[in-house]
Amino acid sequence: MADIPRNHPVLRLGTRQSPLAMAQARETANRLCAAHGWAEGAVELVPVVASGDKIQDRPLAEIGGKALWTKELDAWLAAGEIDASVHSLKDVETLRPEQFTLGAILERADRRDRLLGAASIRAIPQGAVVGTSAPRRAAQLLHARPDCKVVTFRGNVATRMAKLASGEADATFLAAAGLERLGESGVGTPLDAQDWLPAPSQGAIAVECRSDDQEVRALLSAIDHAATRAEVLAERALLEALGGTCHSPIAVLCEQDGDALAMRAAIYSADGADRTEGEARFAAGDLDAPRALGRDLLARATPAIRALFGGEP
Numbered sequence: 316m317a318d319i320p321r322n323h324p325v326l327r328l329g330t331r332q333s334p335l336a337m338a339q340a341r342e343t344a345n346r347l348c349a350a351h352g353w354a355e356g357a358v359e360l361v362p363v364v365a366s367g368d369k370i371q372d373r374p375l376a377e378i379g380g381k382a383l384w385t386k387e388l389d390a391w392l393a394a395g396e397i398d399a400s401v402h403s404l405k406d407v408e409t410l411r412p413e414q415f416t417l418g419a420i421l422e423r424a425d426r427r428d429r430l431l432g433a434a435s436i437r438a439i440p441q442g443a444v445v446g447t448s449a450p451r452r453a454a455q456l457l458h459a460r461p462d463c464k465v466v467t468f469r470g471n472v473a474t475r476m477a478k479l480a481s482g483e484a485d486a487t488f489l490a491a492a493g494l495e496r497l498g499e500s501g502v503g504t505p506l507d508a509q510d511w512l513p514a515p516s517q518g519a520i521a522v523e524c525r526s527d528d529q530e531v532r533a534l535l536s537a538i539d540h541a542a543t544r545a546e547v548l549a550e551r552a553l554l555e556a557l558g559g560t561c562h563s564p565i566a567v568l569c570e571q572d573g574d575a576l577a578m579r580a581a582i583y584s585a586d587g588a589d590r591t592e593g594e595a596r597f598a599a600g601d602l603d604a605p606r607a608l609g610r611d612l613l614a615r616a617t618p619a620i621r622a623l624f625g626g627e628p
């Protein structure tokens with residue numbers, strides 16, 4: 316068992332303030348307490364309002380991308396105001412400052428998207444309005460259903476469900492993991508990875524700490540899930556090779572398959588008309604294979620797809 320620091324509370328965990336972020340931070344705190352035999356309250360949650368939560372009316376890709384989710388927490392972590400920060404790994408930029416490290420990646424929850432408002436992609440009514448601001452979800456939908464109209468849908472999970480209920484769209488997508496963590500696991504229909512791949516790292520919670528903070532690194536390592544780490548780091552290696560940004564429609568899933576990892580990935584043009592897919596099988600920890608898959612996808616992609624990759628984050 317790791318040493319419990321003298322002062323109480325022992326660990327200050329920074330988190331965004333949205334209900335989903337708070338649920339993820341509580342789950343992280345519970346796991347830390349269970350792993351180390353700490354009393355409740357040994358982990359203090361420190362909520363901050365992230366820039367990404369302040370601007371709700373425009374797609375994230377337009378207003379500055381994933382950095383808007385981590386900016387405030389990064390500043391607090393760098394300054395020592397918090398010991399670690401909890402993120403949805405899919406919202407964390409691929410290239411992070413050297414001063415931070417992924418101290419723990421928790422066991423991945425359901426990786427799938429869920430469709431709300433229709434029983435399947437095929438069952439969405441002809442010409443329906445579908446709310447999403449994720450380039451991946453928009454492109455995947457339009458690839459399968461070019462008759463649909465995509466409208467911007469931002470805000471936290473409850474906001475998006477309310478927008479759907481009020482008729483702003485006929486259907487929308489939400490991550491199964493997020494719904495589950497909010498106690499809404501029965502909402503909508505899960506889309507199986509066979510025909511609808513999720514976002515890189517979807518369903519995984521990441522806990523970042525300062526790279527030079529050996530004490531916190533040791534504490535966090537107790538809740539790290541090695542199999543999840545291998546999968547999501549491979550997905551992020553693919554992302555890195557693609558030079559993908561939050562404008563880039565990338566769908567990928569890496570899963571344990573016997574004693575190896577199996578990855579399937581697809582990249583799209585913004586309008587979903589073009590799609591290039593590929594797959595690879597490799598050993599856990601091999602990041603060259605997913606990078607090679609990324610380069611291979613780009614080499615085979617159309618100009619309309621390639622225009623969305625290799626850009627600035």
Ligand SMILES: NCc1[nH]cc(CCC(=O)O)c1CC(=O)O
Pocket residue numbers: 403404405406488489490492493494516517518519520
């Ligand atoms: N883009 C926002 C976001 N970031 C993480 C989740 C859910 C949790 C996860 O996927 O890990 C969500 C909501 C959603 O996409 O529906």
